[in-house]
Structure formats: structure tokens, C-alpha cells
Amino acid sequence: MTGPATRRRLLAASLALPALLALPALPARAQAPKRVVATFTVLADMAQNVAGEAVLVESLTRPGAEIHDYEPTPLDVVRARAADLVLWNGMGLERWFERFFSRAGNTRQAVLTEGITPIGIGEGPYANQPNPHAWMSPTLALVYVENIRKALSELDPANATTFAANAERYSGQIRAVDARMRESLARLPADRRVLASCEGAFSYLTRDYGLREAYLWPINSEDEGSPRQIRAMIDTVRRSRVPAVFCESTVNDRPMRQVAREAGARYGGALFVDSLTPDDGPAPTYLKLLEANAEVILRGLLGTQAPR
Incomplete structure (x- = not known):
């Protein structure tokens, strides 16, 4: 047999149950955006244009830094290890990168000159090796953009449509700059x-x-x-x-x-x-x-x- 106090508690619970059921479900905890690190500022800017607001992008080097003989800091290693993806140019540009990246754990990486036929360096100690400055060609920059789109889509498939739209828009802007440069330099x-x-x-x-x-x-x-x-x-x-x-x-x-x-x-x-x-x-x-x-x-x- 239940006492008056117990009956009152059961009654209150039965009255509250419909109200609780009517409340909207709590949203699932928002997933933190993916983090991408690029080896230098030019690549970071390209990647940010493709990523939009879906991914956080940062550069290992600061504006104005010389990239060829950059000396990575311990903080750079920490940043790379914490990233979901590291983007680098390749073609021997980041001569420090392979040694650096070996200390960055198993972070996913993408080489943005993949698919580009390089021009060889004509003389000096790096003769016949690839000239790494392929981004200086707007036409080849479109290859960079496509490689970024692929890398981001593999990293974050849920936002692949966003990356594709951003890449198409950004590629159009690059083509427009290219057309203006051709006209002016002519x-x-x-x-x-x-x-x-x-x-x-x-x-x-x-x-x-x-x-x-x-x-x-x-x-x-x-x-x-x-x-x-x-x-x-x-x-x-x-x-x-x-x-x-x-x-x-x-x-x-x-x-x-x-x-x-x-x-x-x-x-x-x-x-x-x-x-x-x-x-x-x-x-x-x-x-x-x-x-x-x-x-x-x-x-x-x-x-x-x-x-x-």
C-alpha cells in the first residue's frame, strides 16, 4: 500500500511525462571542423578558397617568409600533428619538409603538384631537377585547385559538394586573372x-x-x-x-x-x-x-x- 506522499509523487510524474515527450530532441554535439595545414601562405590561401567555412586552414609559414630553407619550429611539428591534413607543394620546394614530416606522425598529406609536368632547372647544384614554382602559372594553378578539392573531399566527404562549388568558383576567378594578364603583358x-x-x-x-x-x-x-x-x-x-x-x-x-x-x-x-x-x-x-x-x-x- 502506498502512502499519500508516494501517490502525490506518482501523480506529478504522470502529469509531467506528456510535457517531457513534447520537448524537441537535443541536437547532437556539433562536429568540430577539420583542420588543414599548408606549408606556405600561397597554398593556404588557395586551400581556404576551396574549403570555404567548412574547414579551418592555416599556413606553417608567416607572410613574407622564405620557403626554400625554412627552419621548422617545434610548434610547427605540433601543429602538423594536430592537423587532419597537410598540403605541400612538392617538386623539391620544401627541402626541409620530408625531414620535418617524419616527425609529424601519421597525418594525412597531399602533394599539390601531382599531375604537373615540371620544367627542369637549367643550371647549378639542382640542374635538371624540377623547378618547383608551378603556381606562378595561373593555368597550372587550376591543377592545384583540383588537387585541393580532391584532398578535402577525401578528408571530409560530407562537404564534397561545397568543395566542388567553391573550386569551380575559384577556378573561374583564376581564369579571369589569367585573361587580364595575357591582355596586359601582350x-x-x-x-x-x-x-x-x-x-x-x-x-x-x-x-x-x-x-x-x-x-x-x-x-x-x-x-x-x-x-x-x-x-x-x-x-x-x-x-x-x-x-x-x-x-x-x-x-x-x-x-x-x-x-x-x-x-x-x-x-x-x-x-x-x-x-x-x-x-x-x-x-x-x-x-x-x-x-x-x-x-x-x-x-x-x-x-x-x-x-x-
Whole structure:
């Protein structure tokens, strides 16, 4: 037999049960977004455009960093191990990466130059090895975008449709920049179509736009701006009557400024290759990098930019 207190508790429970059943089900705990790490800022920007808000993307290197001989920190190892995916360029660009990645555990990885036929480096200790700067060609950047889409879709199949739509939109933007660059660089007369830079990082760009390439050193390394390299470039600039010379933003431009002085050319300014700039700089995104470079090249070679 139950007492009055027990009967009251049972009655209250029976009255509350319909109200509890009418409450909406609690949502399942939201799944944390996947984390992707890219080896440098250009790749991170490309990946973010494909990922949109579905994936968190970050760069191991900061804006303005030189990528070839980057020295990974212990924190970089931690970040890579914590990531769900690491994106890297390959073709020997990140010479530090294989050693670094061996310490990053079993993190998934993707090489973004997969499927690209490389241009070989013409001289120096890396002769005949792939020139790694394939992203400097907007046409080949489309291969990067597709490789990013595939890697993200395999990582996060639930958002594959989003990645495909973002990749299509971003590829259209790259094609539009490419068309504008072709139109603007076509204005260069035949005798001013030599792109002289510090590093041989523009092989893919010069091939795309019908320019000739000259450089102080073939790839950033410990041998940069030697007397022999400077003398050879001075001779090239004089012989070809190159009106302006350039240097990459992440290396010392002093050797190229010496070339300009001694060869009677202008120093045309900095070009962006291995790194984006901070948001307030001229190349905070990959698309802006391409546009900024085309503008500097055009102004320098047409003589509409005063030497600095």
C-alpha cells in the first residue's frame, strides 16, 4: 500500500511525462571542423578558397617568409600533428619538409603538384631537377585547385559538394586573372620581353606569356649573388638591352640593384613568389599576387615606373 506522499509523487510524474515527450530532441554535439595545414601562405590561401567555412586552414609559414630553407619550429611539428591534413607543394620546394614530416606522425598529406609536368632547372647544384614554382602559372594553378578539392573531399566527404562549388568558383576567378594578364603583358614590345629576376622562379610564367627568362641564381640556396652571377647578369642585361630588372620579395635585392647600376637598367621593383604579404600589402591573396606582379613587370619594362 502506498502512502499519500508516494501517490502525490506518482501523480506529478504522470502529469509531467506528456510535457517531457513534447520537448524537441537535443541536437547532437556539433562536429568540430577539420583542420588543414599548408606549408606556405600561397597554398593556404588557395586551400581556404576551396574549403570555404567548412574547414579551418592555416599556413606553417608567416607572410613574407622564405620557403626554400625554412627552419621548422617545434610548434610547427605540433601543429602538423594536430592537423587532419597537410598540403605541400612538392617538386623539391620544401627541402626541409620530408625531414620535418617524419616527425609529424601519421597525418594525412597531399602533394599539390601531382599531375604537373615540371620544367627542369637549367643550371647549378639542382640542374635538371624540377623547378618547383608551378603556381606562378595561373593555368597550372587550376591543377592545384583540383588537387585541393580532391584532398578535402577525401578528408571530409560530407562537404564534397561545397568543395566542388567553391573550386569551380575559384577556378573561374583564376581564369579571369589569367585573361587580364595575357591582355596586359601582350602590350610589351618584342625587344622588352625579358624578365630578369634574382631567382629563376618565373619559368612557368614566362612560358605562359611569351617572355624570356633571365636570373641571377636558379633557385634560392646558400649561393646567392656571387660575383660570377652578378657579372653574368650584367652582361645579359647589356647584351639584351633589358630596360628593367626585378627581385623577389623574400630575398636580398642588393645584388640585383648592383646589376641595374652597372648595366644601366632600372630596378623595377619586388615581385611576389614564395609568400603572400600581410593584409595591408600588395599581395595578400594568390589572385592579388598575380595581379601585382603583372603590374610591376609591365610598368618596369615599359618604363612607366621610376627607379627606386
